[in-house]
Amino acid sequence: MASGWRSGGVQPAGIGRIVVWRGGSIWIGHAGAETDFHAHHAIQITIALSAGAVRFRRPAEEWTSYASVIIAAHQPHAFEASGELVAMIFAEPEWRQGRVLRERYPAGIEPLAADAFGDDVAQLAAAFHQGAANDELAARARAIPERLTSMQTAPARPLDKRVERAVEVLRERLGQTVVMADVADAVHLSPDRFRHLFLEETGIRFRPYVLWLRLEVAVALYAAGVSLTDAAHAGGFADSAHFSRTFKRMFGVPAAGIEPILGSG
Template structure:
C-alpha cells in the first residue's frame, strides 16, 4: 500500500503486503497490535513464520497460542501476531480447495501441524524477504492451500454449476446494482430456489456475499495505490465510511491502519 497517502493519526495495525488471486488472497507482514472480534466469509489459514507464535481468542474464551491455525468461514475471533512475521492465507469456501477445507474444519479455530506446512511456510518467508513480485508470493501461498486441502481423504463435491455461473456473473456486474432476481433468472432458477441453493452451496446469503465481493474489489484497489474514496467507489460502496465500517467488521481493524511494508 502506498505510504505517501497514509498520513493518518490512527495507530497502524501493521505493515506488509496483500496479494489477490481468484479464490483467495495472502496477507503477509508484521502486526503491531491485536484485532477486535470479527468474522469474514473466507477460511483463514494462519502461519507464524520464522518460529514465532500466534494468539487467537473466540468470544467468551481466553486467548490461546498456536504455531499455525485455521479459522472456519464466518467464525468470530480476535487475532494477535505481534512480534512475529505472519502469513494469513484466505481461501474462498466455495472454491474446490475451500470446499475440502470446509468439510475438514467446519467450525471455530483448529490447530494445524506446523511441521506439515513447514516447507511452504519457509517458501513464503523467503519470497517475502526477497521482495518477490505478487505472482511469486501468490504461488507460495497457493502451495499452502494445496498442501493442506490435499490431506483431505476424499474429493469434495464440486460447486453446483448454476451457482458457479452465478458467481461469475456477479463478478462481472459488480460495477452495477446487482439484483438477485436477475442473477437467478440468468441461471434459470426461481428467486426462492436460487436463494436456498446459493446459501447451501456457499454458506452465505446472497446480499452479504455481494458485499464480500465488493470489499475484495475495493481492497485490491486500495492496495494498488488508490485513495480510500477511489477504492470505495471502485467496489461499489456509497462512500469511504461505508467501506471502512465493512472492513473493520470483517477484519477487526481499520483499513487505513494496514500499511505496505
C-alpha cells in the same frame, strides 16, 4: 492485483504486503495491534513465520497461542501477534481449495501441525524476505492450502454449476446495482429456489456475499495505491465510510489504517 501495504494511525495493524488472486489472498508481514472481534466469509490459515506465536480468541473465551492455525469461514475471532512475522492466507469456500478445507475444518479455530506444510512455509518466508514478485509470492502462498487439501482422501463435492455461474454473473455486475432476482433469472432459477440453493452451496446469504465480493475488489485496489474513495466506488460501495465500516467488521481493523507502500509487481 497486489501491492505492499502499511497500517497507519496510533495503533497500526501491521506492515507488509497483500497479494490477491481469484479465490484467495495472502496478507504477510509484521503484526501490530490486536484486532477487534470480526468474521469474514473466507477460511483463514495463519502461520507465525518468526520465533513467536499468533494468538486468537473467540467471544467469551481466553486467548490461545498457536504456531499455525485454521479459522473456519464466518467464525468470530480476535487476533494478536504484536511484532511477529505472520502470514494470513485466505481461501474462499466456493473455490476448489476452499471447498475441501470447508469440509475438513467446518467450524471453530483449530491448530495445524508444524509438519503439515513441508518446506512450503520456509519457501514463503524466504520469498517475502527477498522481495519476490507478486506472482511468486502468490504461488508460494497457494502451495500451503494446496498441501492441506492434498491430505483429503476424498474430493470435495463440486459447487453447483448454477451457483458457480451466479458467482461469475455477480463479479461482472459489481459495478452496478445487483438484484438477486436478476441473477436468479440469469441462471434459470426462481428467486426463492435460488436463495435457498445459494445459501446451501456457499454457506452465506446472497446479500452478504455481494458485500464480500465488493470488499475483495476494494481491498485489492486500495492496497495497490488507489485512494480510499476511488477503491470504495470501484467496489460498488456508496462511499468510503461504508467501505471502512464493512472492512472493520470483517477484518477487525480500520480500512483507513492501510496505506500503500512500494511492492513488487
